[in-house]
Each structure stands twice: as C-alpha cells, then as structure tokens.
Amino acid sequence: MSFRVREVGSRLGGVLALALLLALQVLALASRRFPAQLTSDDLYPYVFCQNLLHGGAPLSGWSLSSAPYFFPDFAGFALLLAATGWHGGAFAAYAVASALALGLAGGALLRALDPAAPGPWRRGLGAANAVVALGWLPGMGRTLWWELAPGFHGGVLLVAVAAAALVAGGMNHPSRPRWLALVGLLWLGLLSDAFLALEAMAPLAAAIAWAAPEGQPAAPRLRRFGSAAAAAGALFLLVRLAQAWGQVFFAASVFRSAPSLEGFLATAGRLGRDLGGERVAATAMVAAALGGLAAAGLRSARREAGDRQVVRFVAAWSLTAAGSIVGAILVLGYWHDATNARYLYPLYVFPAIAGAALAPIFLRGRTIAFRTSLRAAAIAILVALGIASAANIRPGRLVFSYPADVASLDGFCRRRGLERGLCDFWTLHRVNVLGRAGLRLSPLRGTTGLGGPAASASFWNDNAYAFLDRDPASGRWARPRYTFIVVNGLDEASLRARYGEPRERVQAGAWRIWILADPEKASALVVDDVRGRLRGRRWDAIAGDLR
Numbered sequence: 001m002s003f004r005v006r007e008v009g010s011r012l013g014g015v016l017a018l019a020l021l022l023a024l025q026v027l028a029l030a031s032r033r034f035p036a037q038l039t040s041d042d043l044y045p046y047v048f049c050q051n052l053l054h055g056g057a058p059l060s061g062w063s064l065s066s067a068p069y070f071f072p073d074f075a076g077f078a079l080l081l082a083a084t085g086w087h088g089g090a091f092a093a094y095a096v097a098s099a100l101a102l103g104l105a106g107g108a109l110l111r112a113l114d115p116a117a118p119g120p121w122r123r124g125l126g127a128a129n130a131v132v133a134l135g136w137l138p139g140m141g142r143t144l145w146w147e148l149a150p151g152f153h154g155g156v157l158l159v160a161v162a163a164a165a166l167v168a169g170g171m172n173h174p175s176r177p178r179w180l181a182l183v184g185l186l187w188l189g190l191l192s193d194a195f196l197a198l199e200a201m202a203p204l205a206a207a208i209a210w211a212a213p214e215g216q217p218a219a220p221r222l223r224r225f226g227s228a229a230a231a232a233g234a235l236f237l238l239v240r241l242a243q244a245w246g247q248v249f250f251a252a253s254v255f256r257s258a259p260s261l262e263g264f265l266a267t268a269g270r271l272g273r274d275l276g277g278e279r280v281a282a283t284a285m286v287a288a289a290l291g292g293l294a295a296a297g298l299r300s301a302r303r304e305a306g307d308r309q310v311v312r313f314v315a316a317w318s319l320t321a322a323g324s325i326v327g328a329i330l331v332l333g334y335w336h337d338a339t340n341a342r343y344l345y346p347l348y349v350f351p352a353i354a355g356a357a358l359a360p361i362f363l364r365g366r367t368i369a370f371r372t373s374l375r376a377a378a379i380a381i382l383v384a385l386g387i388a389s390a391a392n393i394r395p396g397r398l399v400f401s402y403p404a405d406v407a408s409l410d411g412f413c414r415r416r417g418l419e420r421g422l423c424d425f426w427t428l429h430r431v432n433v434l435g436r437a438g439l440r441l442s443p444l445r446g447t448t449g450l451g452g453p454a455a456s457a458s459f460w461n462d463n464a465y466a467f468l469d470r471d472p473a474s475g476r477w478a479r480p481r482y483t484f485i486v487v488n489g490l491d492e493a494s495l496r497a498r499y500g501e502p503r504e505r506v507q508a509g510a511w512r513i514w515i516l517a518d519p520e521k522a523s524a525l526v527v528d529d530v531r532g533r534l535r536g537r538r539w540d541a542i543a544g545d546l547r
Contacts, residue, residue, distance in 0.1 A: 018125035028392035033145035040429035045151035049078040057465035067193040073150040088400035095148035103128030105161040112169035123356035139278035156193035160200035186232035206320040211313035214305040289351035314354035408509035410437035424489030454494035457529035477545035487512040
C-alpha cells in the first residue's frame with residue numbers, strides 16, 4: 001500500500017472516529033436530558049411537523065414565535081420524523097445530525113480559511129466534540145440539549161457557520177455561485193431566526209473589514225457581502241409581506257418591549273447572577289477563550305500575511321458575535337433566568353472553531369516531542385469521552401416516555417369519560433403528545449398580555465384551527481364541546497369570571513380540574529376567540545360549517 005493511500009486512510013479514519021465520538025456524546029446527552037425536557041416548548045416542533053406531514057388542520061393557523069425555525073429545524077426534523085416514525089426517536093436523530101452538521105460546517109470554514117493547513121474536517125469535528133463535551137459540566141446539559149434539538153436557536157448558528165465558510169472562501173476567490181449561495185442561506189436564516197443578524201451579518205462584516213488579503217482594500221468585499229445581505233433582507237421582507245397578505249402564520253414581535261436603563265441594569269444583574277452560579281466553569285472557559293482570541297488578534301501583525309488573515313478573521317468573527325449577542329440581550333431585556341442561557345450558544349461554538357483554526361498556526365515550529373505529547377493527551381481525552389458516553393447511553397430514554405403526571409390525568413379522564421378540555425400552554429403539548437387516553441386539550445392564557453386577557457384562548461405555538469373539531473372523512477368543521485379545565489397554571493378568578501363557577505372541583509394527583517357547569521357557554525366563548533384570531537376570509541371559509 002502506498003504512503004499516499006495510507007495517509008488518506010488515516011485521515012478518513014480520524015474523521016469517522018471523531019464523527020462516531022460526536023454521535024456517542026450526543027446520544028449520551030439525549031439519554032440524560034431528553035426525558036427531563038419534554039415540556040410544551042420542547043414538543044411543539046413535533047406537533048408542527050406532524051401537522052405538516054399528516055395534515056388535519058391548515059398550517060396557516062399556527063402562531064409561531066419571532067423565530068419560526070423553518071430552516072434547518074422544521075425542514076430537517078420533518079424529514080427525520082417521516083423516516084423514524086412518531087415515537088420520539090427523531091429528537092435524538094435530529095440532535096446527532098445537528099451536531100455532525102455543525103462539525104462539518106466548521107470543517108468547511110477551516111478549509112476555506114487556510115486550505116494548506118492539515119485536517120480541517122478533523123479539526124471541525126473536534127471543535128464540535130469540544131462544544132458537546134461542555135454538556136458534562138454542571139448546569140450545561142440542559143442548554144446544550146436545547147441547542148441540538150429543534151425549535152430553539154441551534155439551527156441559526158449552523159446557518160451562521162455555513163455562511164462564514166462561504167464568506168471565507170470568497171475572500172480570495174469571489175464567484176457568482178458562492179454569492180448566490182450566500183444570499184439563499186442568509187435569506188433562509190433570516191426567515192427562520194432574526195438572531196442571524198447577530199450571529200452572521202455583524203460578525204462577518206467585522207471579519208471582512210479586518211482580515212482583507214494583504215495589500216487589498218476591504219471595501220469591495222464589504223460591498224459584495226453587503227449586497228448579499230441586502231438581497232437576502234429584501235427576499236425576507238417580500239416573504240413576510242406575502243405571509244401577511246395571505247394570512248399565513250402569525251408571528252410574535254422581535255422587540256417585545258422598549259429598551260430602558262432600568263431594564264438594562266436589571267437584565268445585567270440577572271445575567272451576572274446566572275453566569276456566576278452553577279455555570280461558572282463554562283463562563284470562565286468562554287471568558288478565557290475570548291480573551292485569548294483578543295490577544296491573538298492584537299498580536300497578529302507579527303505573523304506572516306496568510307496566518308495574519310486567519311487570526312484576524314476568526315478573532316473579529318468570534319468577538320463581534322459575542323459582543324453583539326450579549327449587547328442585544330442586555331438592551332432588549334431578553335435574560336429572565338438561567339433558561340435563557342440558550343442565547344449564549346454561539347459564545348461556546350465560535351471560540352471552539354476559532355481555536356481549531358488557530359491550532360496549526362500556534363503548533364507550527366513546536367518540537368516533535370511537544371506535538372506528540374499533545375496528540376497523546378488529546379487521544380486520551382477523546383477515548384475517555386467515548387467510554388463515558390457509551391456507558392451513559394440508554395436507548396429506552398431516547399423515545400417518548402409515559403410520565404407519571406400524564407398517566408394520572410389520563411386515568412382520571414378515562415374514569416370520568418372526559419375527552420375535550422382546556423388547559424395552560426405548559427400542559428398542552430405535554431398531555432396531547434405523551435398521553436395515551438386520547439385526550440384533546442386546547443390552551444388558555446394564564447395571564448393578561450398583549451395577545452389578550454387571562455382565561456381567553458391562547459394561540460402561542462399552536463394552531464388556531466386545533467381548537468375546533470373536524471370530521472376526518474368529510475373534512476367539515478364542527479363546534480367543539482369543552483367539558484373540563486385543567487386549572488394548573490391558570491388564574492382561577494379569571495376562569496370564574498369568564499366561564500362561571502364549575503359544577504365540580506377535583507384533585508387528581510397533581511392536577512386541579514374543574515368540571516364545567518355550562519360546557520356550551522365555555523365552548524362558545526372559545527370559538528369566539530378563534531373567530532377573532534382567524535378573522536376575515538379564513539373565518540368565512542369555515543363559518544358555514546360551524547353554524
């Protein structure tokens with residue numbers, strides 16, 4: 001066997017081994033976190049994609065967040081659901097695919113930045129492994145699982161890294177196909193998650209400005225990138241206008257409240273307390289990584305032209321992303337508690353990829369003994385991670401469970417013959433998806449907010465048409481008959497004011513349940529809320545069936 005064949009085989013073996021380790025780490029993380037994170041927020045992507053694949057209600061009735069997650073989240077998750085069935089396994093499959101895609105996108109970026117540096121795909125997958133390994137730290141497992149699962153902010157970061165690879169490749173070799181691919185990627189990313197502006201547009205503009213090839217002005221490259229961003233933004237606005245005209249989807253606003261000094265200080269206090277709590281180890285690692293990148297960027301003038309471009313690109317990219325994300329969180333007041341740590345995912349990923357880009361530069365000129373020792377230490381760590389991951393994988397925890405609280409509600413409703421009820425959002429998808437008694441719940445608002453008063457119908461991350469009944473054979477709509485309310489999470493005074501005193505109050509395990517005295521009145525009020533949501537031609541199209 002020739003030396004060249006052995007070398008290629010060794011490289012491919014390294015890539016496959018790192019990909020396998022990454023899959024094992026993700027499956028171990030899923031085994032620890034998936035059963036514990038089956039709230040309505042985690043499950044609504046499943047409900048949306050089931051609606052997409054199997055119909056039952058028009059998709060246009062969905063109310064989605066300001067980040068609708070169309071791509072890659074819903075697109076990829078729907079494909080995996082179709083392939084794996086409806087037993088929860090698609091969540092773990094999506095998480096593995098998401099992590100692998102991140103590693104490969106990182107590898108593509110490293111290859112575009114420095115084509116002569118060895119092993120870009122191995123370094124990209126190594127960076128992804130390092131990020132997922134943070135899930136072993138206290139308080140980090142929940143955050144890492146959210147970012148790998150569909151319906152949070154992990155998908156937009158994957159788009160951001162892929163966009164960075166296109167921009168880095170176009171720094172020295174601009175082309176129309178690469179520009180068109182960048183426009184399409186930025187458009188899909190913006191349409192799916194406005195965070196792309198913080199994770200791709202601002203950081204890449206900074207990287208282009210500071211890392212222009214030696215002796216060449218940055219202005220032409222900035223104009224090219226700006227034209228791609230402008231084209232993507234124009235397409236985004238056209239689609240949103242078409243959605244508004246066609247009344248397709250409802251979306252929450254990105255700016256939920258006006259910035260204020262008081263809000264800024266309160267958010268900064270909450271952010272500091274949470275990052276200095278159980279996440280202090282991860283916080284220290286991120287701070288050290290960003291500090292190291294800042295130092296490398298400031299000292300980059302001492303390096304050769306090609307290395308200087310790589311150092312400045314990844315330093316500007318990572319530091320600008322970190323600054324824009326943390327700044328936006330503080331200004332807009334988006335940090336309410338530790339669950340908002342998912343917004344900081346880029347602060348783990350960008351420095352890891354940047355470190356992988358800088359590794360060949362900083363190892364160049366080191367002694368063989370030093371590099372051998374470093375390689376041996378890395379292999380030992382990877383083997384330990386592989387063993388720990390394999391030991392923590394539990395196949396039975398990678399599919400939907402039957403939680404005791406859901407089983408308790410199922411049992412009560414079977415005994416009482418209850419099938420159609422009302423609840424709060426956090427009960428909605430958890431019971432409808434994980435329950436086994438055929439219950440159909442629809443959500444009410446827990447408090448008065450922008451969308452309406454407490455105890456009125458809530459449409460957040462749900463389909464307005466799901467409040468109604470529909471004959472599967474004829475497709476005709478019918479008025480529902482709500483007979484009970486799961487009171488947990490709802491304001492009882494608001495419920496009494498709107499639906500009257502219940503005929504009976506029951507405690508079923510942890511559930512407080514009202515048996516309605518007047519189901520017809522309650523159902524009419526909810527249908528009234530649905531009419532207000534579907535107003536206009538969409539309501540007119542179904543109103544005849546509901547008379």
